[in-house]
Amino acid sequence: MPLFTTPAGVEVYYETDGDPAHRALVLLHGGGAQLIGWADEFVALLVKAGFFVVRPDNRDVGLSQQTGGPDELSAGYDLNDMADDVIALLDHLGIERAHLTGMSMGGFIAQLVAIHRPERVASLGLMSTSPSSAPEFLVGEHGDGQPVTAAPELLDHDAYVTMFVGGQKHYQSPGFPFDAEESAALGSHYYRRIYRPDGLVRQWNAMLRGPLERREQLRGLNIPAVVIHGMRDQVLHHSAATAFAELLPQAEIHLYAQMGHDIPRQLWPEFVAVLSRTADIGSAPAGAQ
Numbered sequence: 001m002p003l004f005t006t007p008a009g010v011e012v013y014y015e016t017d018g019d020p021a022h023r024a025l026v027l028l029h030g031g032g033a034q035l036i037g038w039a040d041e042f043v044a045l046l047v048k049a050g051f052f053v054v055r056p057d058n059r060d061v062g063l064s065q066q067t068g069g070p071d072e073l074s075a076g077y078d079l080n081d082m083a084d085d086v087i088a089l090l091d092h093l094g095i096e097r098a099h100l101t102g103m104s105m106g107g108f109i110a111q112l113v114a115i116h117r118p119e120r121v122a123s124l125g126l127m128s129t130s131p132s133s134a135p136e137f138l139v140g141e142h143g144d145g146q147p148v149t150a151a152p153e154l155l156d157h158d159a160y161v162t163m164f165v166g167g168q169k170h171y172q173s174p175g176f177p178f179d180a181e182e183s184a185a186l187g188s189h190y191y192r193r194i195y196r197p198d199g200l201v202r203q204w205n206a207m208l209r210g211p212l213e214r215r216e217q218l219r220g221l222n223i224p225a226v227v228i229h230g231m232r233d234q235v236l237h238h239s240a241a242t243a244f245a246e247l248l249p250q251a252e253i254h255l256y257a258q259m260g261h262d263i264p265r266q267l268w269p270e271f272v273a274v275l276s277r278t279a280d281i282g283s284a285p286a287g288a289q
Contacts (some may be wrong), residue, residue: 003063006088008081013063014056014089018047023122023283024098025051025275026086028106030128031207032200034062036189042268049276051099056089058082058106060199060206068202070151075202078209079105083112090120099279101125103263104235105207108214115217123282124225124248125275128233128261130240131247133212137240139233147205152197160195161187168262174232175258176266215247224250224281226274230259252278 003013015035025046029037035055046053057064059082060075067075086109090098099122102110107129114121130137155163164187165180172178211217225248229241238255245253254274256267263271 004089004092006085008084008088010059010067010085011065012056012059012085012089014054016052016054016093017043018052020052020093022050022052023279024054024090024093024095025279026054026056026089026098026100028056028086028100028102028109029058030104030106031203032061033058033103033106034190034193036062036186036193039263039265041265042263042272045268045272046275049272051276051279054089054093054095054098056085058109058203059085060202061196063194066196066199068198070198073149073151073198073201073205074147075205075209078206079108079112079211080116082109082206083116086110086113087117087120096120097122099123099125099275099282101127101275102129103127104129104261105203108207111214111218112211114221114223115214118221118223121223123278124223125228125278126225126244127228127263127271128230128236130236131215131218131243132240133207133210137237137243139235139237143204145208147208148201152201154197157188157191160191163187164190171234171261173230173256173258173260173262173264175256176264179265215243218244218247220249221247222249224278225252226278227251227253228256228271228274229254230256230261232258233261235261250281 100110107126165183168183227241227244229238231238
């Protein structure tokens with residue numbers, strides 16, 4: 001089982017696909033999402049495009065270490081610590097520089113890796129994410145900014161799948177059909193792989209610790225980046241993409257009129273194409289970009 005322990009003592013589970021000799025692409029998912037949230041078919045397209053794909057379970061979800069229990073929800077870490085997990089993973093795999101793509105919270109983590117260790121990042125893929133948690137970038141309910149202290153209700157398999165499908169339907173891209181059967185299958189896979197609802201609470205509390213504001217640290221960061229955002233995103237406003245364009249000199253922005261806070265199957269080929277093109281720029285010899 002591909003599990004390693006970071007210098008901070010956190011066990012991180014990961015999976016790889018493709019040829020290790022090819023350019024490395026680390027996929028970082030959002031809050032509460034397991035690595036299987038990156039669909040195998042999407043990963044296969046990335047492998048076909050010449051990537052060595054690395055998918056970790058972020059700490060407190062999936063098969064990575066649970067840092068607390070139902071009565072230990074505070075999470076003694078923040079997003080910087082989660083970024084350190086990514087650096088430790090690169091070290092473990094012997095990868096000097098990698099292309100990082102992050103979805104939502106995974107995008108926060110990717111930004112922090114680039115901020116603190118830019119020499120380790122060849123390019124960035126920023127999907128449905130933002131450079132800040134300022135109110136101007138938030139859509140819908142985001143709580144009162146206070147840590148969550150109550151453990152979520154434990155659900156049986158069927159109740160969990162029903163909740164999972166409802167959540168995915170809420171965040172789906174309005175311009176594309178919702179496949180409830182596919183969503184239910186993924187929800188069932190999540191539950192049967194491992195069911196740890198308190199892990200999401202600890203991740204949420206870690207996000208509240210931040211850093212919630214990254215704009216000044218990102219300003220002028222000279223790393224090739226592609227920003228992918230839906231104009232119907234139900235969590236983070238698409239103005240975040242415009243903000244990235246103003247902050248990152250090498251940012252290429254892709255806005256989708258009917259995309260929500262998800263990764264619609266119908267757009268996978270285009271996502272793979274733009275991630276590959278951005279990686280080409282990031283892989284070019286110094287002075288050739």
